[in-house]
Amino acid sequence: MHMAADRPPYSLVSMKVNGTYFKFFAAVFIVGACAYGGYLFVRRADISVPPLFQPPPGVRLLMSMDGFKFSLSENGMVSWHMAASNADLFENKEARLSDLEIVFNNPENREARLLGDSGIMDTTTGNASIRGGSREVRIVTSDGYLLTTSSLNWKAGERVVWTEEPFKLLGSEIYIEGVGITADVDMRTLVVKDHVKAVLQE
Numbered sequence: 001m002h003m004a005a006d007r008p009p010y011s012l013v014s015m016k017v018n019g020t021y022f023k024f025f026a027a028v029f030i031v032g033a034c035a036y037g038g039y040l041f042v043r044r045a046d047i048s049v050p051p052l053f054q055p056p057p058g059v060r061l062l063m064s065m066d067g068f069k070f071s072l073s074e075n076g077m078v079s080w081h082m083a084a085s086n087a088d089l090f091e092n093k094e095a096r097l098s099d100l101e102i103v104f105n106n107p108e109n110r111e112a113r114l115l116g117d118s119g120i121m122d123t124t125t126g127n128a129s130i131r132g133g134s135r136e137v138r139i140v141t142s143d144g145y146l147l148t149t150s151s152l153n154w155k156a157g158e159r160v161v162w163t164e165e166p167f168k169l170l171g172s173e174i175y176i177e178g179v180g181i182t183a184d185v186d187m188r189t190l191v192v193k194d195h196v197k198a199v200l201q202e
Contacts, residue, residue, distance in 0.1 A: 060091045068097065072126050072156060080104045080156070082121070082128075095121045100130065104159065104185045111142040112185045114154065114161070126156030144172045145187040159185050164193070175199045 068087035071078050085099035102114040117133030130137050131151045139147040139161065149167040154160075162182040169176040169187065180193025 059094070062089045062091055064088050068095070070095075070121070070123065070126070078105065079159075080126075084119075089123075093123045095123050097121060097128075102128070102154070106186065110186055112187070113140045114138070114152070114185070115140070116152070126154075128154045128156075130154065139185065139187070141185075141187055143186075146170045147181075147183070147187060149181075154185075161185055166195075171201075173201055175201060 064086065066086045068084045069082065071081035073079065080102055082097075082100060082102045084097040084101075087098070088096040090096075097119045098117070100116055100119050104112040104114070114130065114137070115135075116130035116137045117135065119128050119130040121128040129151065130153075132149075136148040136150055137152045139145070139152075147161075147167060147169045149163045150165045152161050152163045155162075160182065161184075162180075164180050166179050167177065167181050169181070169190070171187070176192065176196070176198045178192040178194060178196040181190055182193075183190035
């Protein structure tokens, strides 16, 4: 009799168990409601990808890689080579590049380096369009020329660069600025389109 008196009545135990189940199901219901509400919010939200990061319409991405390298040889010698921190390669032979550098060599042992934050290159021809970001697109030559602009196009077969944007060209003896320029990568021959300003430096 004494032991039976120490136990809680059956109805009280049942109430405690039912209370536990009630809390459990209430928690499940709340989590489910939150998840469903989140689904509805995401489904109705207009989530768009910036155009810069979208692949070309209808063109399939083949692979993405880090440490992408590309080079072109002429008469058994490497005329230029490129390195990018990462690249997306598409089935139309287009490569979208980030943090890239192109190094140009010539028979006279002069060198020019083109640097940009992003670019698009045709891997069949080597032609490319390069853009700046936090820094401008730059061409630096081994004999002291520095060209800066916001975007630059490169035609591999002719070793020619051009832009329609404002630019600045600094050399050891001359400073030129204007809008629109076409030049060889060594900055030996160039044509400026508009608003030319040139200063000879001593």
